[in-house]
Amino acid sequence: MTAPAATTAPPHATSGSLLSKLEIDVRMLGMLAALAAIWIGFDVLSGGLFLTPRNLWNLSVQTASIAVMSTGMVLVIVTRNIDLSVGAILGVVGMIIGVLQVQWLPAWLGFEHWLTAPIAVVAAVLIGGAIGLFQGWLIAYLAIPSFIVTLGGLLVWRGAAWWVTTGQTVAPMDTRFKALGGGVEGALGATATWVIAAVACGLIVVALGLARRRRIRFGFPVRPGWGDAVIAVFACGAVLAAAAIANAYPLPVGTARRWAEANGIAWPEGGLIIPHGIALPVLIAIVVGLAMTFLARRRRFGRYVFAIGGNPEAAELSGINTRWTLMKVFGLMGLLCGISACISTARLNAATNAAGTLDELYVIASAVIGGTSLAGGIGTIAGAMLGALVMQSLQSGMVLLGVDTPLQNIVVGAVLVLAVFVDGLYRRRIK
Amino acid sequence: MQANGTTPLVEMRDISIAFGGIKAVDGVSVDLRPGEVVGLLGHNGAGKSTLIKILSGAYRPDAGEIYVNGEKADIGTPRDAKRYGIETIYQTLALADNIDAAGNIFLGREVLTPYGTLDDATMEAETRKVMARLNPHFRRFKEPVKALSGGQRQSVAIARAIYFNARVLIMDEPTAALGPAETQQVADLVLQLKKEGIGIFLISHDIHDVFGLADRVSVMKNGKLVGSANVADVTQDEVLGMIILGKCPPGAVPGPGAS
Numbered sequence: 001m002t003a004p005a006a007t008t009a010p011p012h013a014t015s016g017s018l019l020s021k022l023e024i025d026v027r028m029l030g031m032l033a034a035l036a037a038i039w040i041g042f043d044v045l046s047g048g049l050f051l052t053p054r055n056l057w058n059l060s061v062q063t064a065s066i067a068v069m070s071t072g073m074v075l076v077i078v079t080r081n082i083d084l085s086v087g088a089i090l091g092v093v094g095m096i097i098g099v100l101q102v103q104w105l106p107a108w109l110g111f112e113h114w115l116t117a118p119i120a121v122v123a124a125v126l127i128g129g130a131i132g133l134f135q136g137w138l139i140a141y142l143a144i145p146s147f148i149v150t151l152g153g154l155l156v157w158r159g160a161a162w163w164v165t166t167g168q169t170v171a172p173m174d175t176r177f178k179a180l181g182g183g184v185e186g187a188l189g190a191t192a193t194w195v196i197a198a199v200a201c202g203l204i205v206v207a208l209g210l211a212r213r214r215r216i217r218f219g220f221p222v223r224p225g226w227g228d229a230v231i232a233v234f235a236c237g238a239v240l241a242a243a244a245i246a247n248a249y250p251l252p253v254g255t256a257r258r259w260a261e262a263n264g265i266a267w268p269e270g271g272l273i274i275p276h277g278i279a280l281p282v283l284i285a286i287v288v289g290l291a292m293t294f295l296a297r298r299r300r301f302g303r304y305v306f307a308i309g310g311n312p313e314a315a316e317l318s319g320i321n322t323r324w325t326l327m328k329v330f331g332l333m334g335l336l337c338g339i340s341a342c343i344s345t346a347r348l349n350a351a352t353n354a355a356g357t358l359d360e361l362y363v364i365a366s367a368v369i370g371g372t373s374l375a376g377g378i379g380t381i382a383g384a385m386l387g388a389l390v391m392q393s394l395q396s397g398m399v400l401l402g403v404d405t406p407l408q409n410i411v412v413g414a415v416l417v418l419a420v421f422v423d424g425l426y427r428r429r430i431k
Numbered sequence: 432m433q434a435n436g437t438t439p440l441v442e443m444r445d446i447s448i449a450f451g452g453i454k455a456v457d458g459v460s461v462d463l464r465p466g467e468v469v470g471l472l473g474h475n476g477a478g479k480s481t482l483i484k485i486l487s488g489a490y491r492p493d494a495g496e497i498y499v500n501g502e503k504a505d506i507g508t509p510r511d512a513k514r515y516g517i518e519t520i521y522q523t524l525a526l527a528d529n530i531d532a533a534g535n536i537f538l539g540r541e542v543l544t545p546y547g548t549l550d551d552a553t554m555e556a557e558t559r560k561v562m563a564r565l566n567p568h569f570r571r572f573k574e575p576v577k578a579l580s581g582g583q584r585q586s587v588a589i590a591r592a593i594y595f596n597a598r599v600l601i602m603d604e605p606t607a608a609l610g611p612a613e614t615q616q617v618a619d620l621v622l623q624l625k626k627e628g629i630g631i632f633l634i635s636h637d638i639h640d641v642f643g644l645a646d647r648v649s650v651m652k653n654g655k656l657v658g659s660a661n662v663a664d665v666t667q668d669e670v671l672g673m674i675i676l677g678k679c680p681p682g683a684v685p686g687p688g689a690s
């Protein structure tokens with residue numbers, strides 16, 4: 001599901017003649033292999049329940065919120081900082097936009113107004129961004145350690161989430177807004193899914209071609225033509241496979257019937273198979289992943305973020321405004337929390353002050369499992385999103401197998417530690 | 432001593448800075464003319480790096496003034512110093528280890544495409560050009576500089592300083608990590624840049640690195656200036672005496688730190 005994000009250029013030189021010829025990130029391949037092992041393992045253990053379109057579709061939707069936030073956490077950790085407040089920011093933003101669309105906006109626009117959802121989303125992004133910028137200001141300009149600022153933030157924003165309604169849950173959400181959480185409203189359908197997949201494939205081919213032409217024009221070494229072709233085939237294949245799987249999961253009969261009635265289609269004798277297609281939150285996560293990768297790799301801001309993580313003193317001596325850069329990193333993190341607040345509030349169809357509890361741990365774990373180094377300077381957006389998918393796969397798989405929640409936590413915690421250990425071994429090997 | 436009339440490219444006057452009560456630099460004055468190499472000597476901890484970090488904008492001095500081309504300059508950040516054409520090769524090299532050579536050379540001064548994205552291809556092409564001049568065998572353009580040898584890292588740091596048409600070049604112990612052949616390369620580069628009219632502060636704790644290249648030397652001890660001299664007017668032993676004992680010979684102009 002994160003396939004398009006995984007096609008970004010590899011950051012490291014790699015070992016192995018074939019792989020180095022293709023300039024493929026070995027680490028990323030290792031993660032994909034681990035993910036495949038987890039998926040196949042759960043499928044075998046559950047007697048074929050895991051690798052079904054239905055389960056994979058749900059898995060993708062469940063991953064979206066954490067995956068979105070993990071892209072920002074990569075940048076935070078790359079700068080040698082941490083953000084423990086993301087779950088609490090998600091909570092307070094979720095409460096505010098919940099009240100906004102259930103109480104404030106209806107009083108002004110009436111219920112189910114088409115403007116409700118856009119206003120809620122914009123508000124979420126702005127409030128999240130503002131909270132993030134504020135914390136970033138404390139960290140960058142007042143030099144308070146990020147661990148402390150965001151630990152305080154965790155308590156403050158969680159408390160604030162309670163204050164919005166003095167603890168009352170707000171429901172239900174606006175119908176259009178609910179699409180952001182997936183579910184039936186947020187399933188884009190077969191046609192849109194194929195169109196998106198086709199566009200993605202086109203972009204992959206064009207991007208590879210442009211990069212190649214550019215290197216040839218400057219007379220730089222290029223990977224062999226067949227190498228680019230292999231990468232294009234695999235990337236496009238992954239995109240099309242994901243689209244096919246999303247389209248292989250039909251809407252439940254009752255929902256399909258209602259949909260048919262609403263669209264004036266006669267209900268045929270044998271029923272109607274209407275595919276879900278890709279879910280809106282998953283599309284959002286993919287777009288966020290691409291945008292963040294672009295920001296991290298192609299924009300000056302991203303270069304500065306990595307430079308600060310690699311050597312803060314060198315970044316400062318190069319004339320980089322390191323404080324403003326750091327403040328923006330936290331602002332961005334808050335903004336992404338706002339997006340995730342929309343996704344999870346919409347998915348739950350309710351705003352509760354407990355929303356996002358423990359999310360900070362899952363987000364940090366995703367980034368770290370995805371290869372972000374806590375020492376700073378190293379990490380990829382695609383890796384973090386893949387990390388989020390690995391974690392969610394573990395959890396969903398264990399739910400499917402009926403594993404108790406405490407044991408689930410034990411397994412996820414152990415896997416986190418193991419992943420970092422294995423990653424450390426790998427890094428020492430290639431050095 | 433500075434009889435040749437031209438305005439100094441750079442003049443630092445009565446510079447002082449303290450870190451938590453320790454006077455790292457105390458009332459030091461040095462200057463530099465176009466095409467001149469000034470050796471800045473002194474033991475480890477004498478305050479050499481701190482002094483030039485004030486010139487490169489890394490620290491703000493507690494007292495003292497800096498003049499560039501005879502005009503008072505306000506250097507508060509590394510960016511300011513670069514605007515005055517002052518480039519620095521730091522003792523620590525100040526490289527971001529996780530970024531490749533081009534990324535480091537253009538750090539803070541990236542070349543952008545018309546769309547506002549990083550123009551990595553142009554930056555890599557320029558890096559290949561400047562590195563061809565400094566280190567013709569350099570091939571590892573795509574790797575983070577962490578993977579490079581000491582000498583290669585040094586050439587990246589030097590490339591960053593000379594690429595942007597410096598008028599004043601500060602080299603803080605530039606040969607500390609280098610073998611004899613590479614040290615000779617740096618010496619050749621210093622002479623070549625000098626010919627181009629660039630003023631160079633060459634900093635070292637080892638007098639032998641400096642004596643053959645410098646026109647003048649200034650010696651620091653315990654944060655204070657012992658004295659300055661034309662290389663022609665003093666012997667190596669006398670300069671050694673300045674470094675070790677703080678004793679200013681007759682051929683040198685004594686500073687506040689002379690004993």
Ligand SMILES: Nc1ncnc2c1ncn2[C@@H]1O[C@H](COP(=O)(O)OP(=O)(O)O)[C@@H](O)[C@H]1O
Nearest residue numbers: 450453455473474475476477478479480481482
């Ligand atoms: N950032 C700093 N904070 C505190 N003390 C410092 C700092 N930088 C330098 N010093 C102190 O200033 C003195 C001079 O150091 P330095 O300029 O590095 O000497 P040199 O380059 O001549 O070896 C030393 O005693 C050093 O410990």
Ligand SMILES: [Mg+2]
Nearest residue numbers: 479480481522
């Ligand atoms: Mg020094």
